[in-house]
Amino acid sequence: MxxxxxxxxxxxxxxxxxxxxxxxxxxxxxxxxxxxxxxxxxxxxxxxxxxxxTKTGLLLALVAESDALLRERMDALLSDPPDTIGEAFSAFAATIREHALSFLTKPVWRQVIAASIVEGDSQFGRAYAQLDRELARLMAKILEKLRARGRVNALVDLDILGQSLFHLQNARFTQFISIDGLQNETVDRYLREDIAALLAAAPAGSPT
Incomplete structure (x- = not known):
């Protein structure tokens, strides 16, 4: 019973x-x-x-459901990521954007982002931040795979790098969902330019 x-x-x-x-x-x-x-x-x-x-509670439940499905999609990327940081990062960010729009619309995602800021100290805000931390950790795990192939510097803190790349992705994701006419392909180009500029910033042999 x-x-x-x-x-x-x-x-x-x-x-x-x-x-x-x-x-x-x-x-x-x-x-x-x-x-x-x-x-x-x-x-x-x-x-x-x-x-x-509340409706915000329903939003959080939907985001949690969305992230559970997203993690399943990320498993495929994690099992065999592209061979460079730039390509792996681009694939990571594209997976997030494509999944997001397959689950909710841009206007609804704007409500999610707004609620996560306005209610940052609430259960919603804390739970949303935890979901973000889990995605950042997934990015770090992808970098671990690349390090094993000799594609990432052995001295780099992968947790910090994973968080940094996730936050860069998150900034572009917020831009993406903020503008209805902004296309997925355009954001992909922006992110490729972002990561290329970051990777090229230090001169060869520089300790920084």
Whole structure:
């Protein structure tokens, strides 16, 4: 009986999240209400509040679901990354952008970014920051693969480098989702130029 109740609860959670995702994408975050989500999910508004609290809580749950799916896509990249830092970084950033738009729209991602800033000290903000740290660690793991091939300096702190590259990606991702007409290919070019400039900045043989 307990197992049946747990399955029913999980089904309700899944239905609520699916309804929220569809409503946010089709109607926009601001226009969507807990009541419209509840109606589509065929549950009461009280049930939605009990499970997720607010629309921001639903956003966080959707971001967590998105990141779980993204990590699955990243596993393929991690298993056999491109052979240079530039190409691996470009593939990492492209995977994030492509997955993001396959899951939510740019306007909804703008709401996610805004909530992560406004509510930085809340559960939402802390959980979102943790998801970012996990992605930065994935970038570091890709760099570990390249180091094993002799493509990354043995003296470089890969955790710091992974975080730095992730934050560069994140800045361009924010630019990407902020402008509806900005194309994926254009951002890819920007990032390739960014990383090329960084890698070429120090003269040959320089300790810096």
């Amino acid at each position: 307990s197992s049946l109740r747990e399955r029913q609860k999980e089904n309700r959670r899944r239905n609520i999240l699916q309804a929220a995702r569809e409503q946010f994408v089709e109607s926009g975050f601001e226009t969507t209400t807990i009541e419209t989500i509840a109606a589509q999910a065929e549950v009461s508004s009280v049930t939605v509040y009990n499970y997720y609290g």
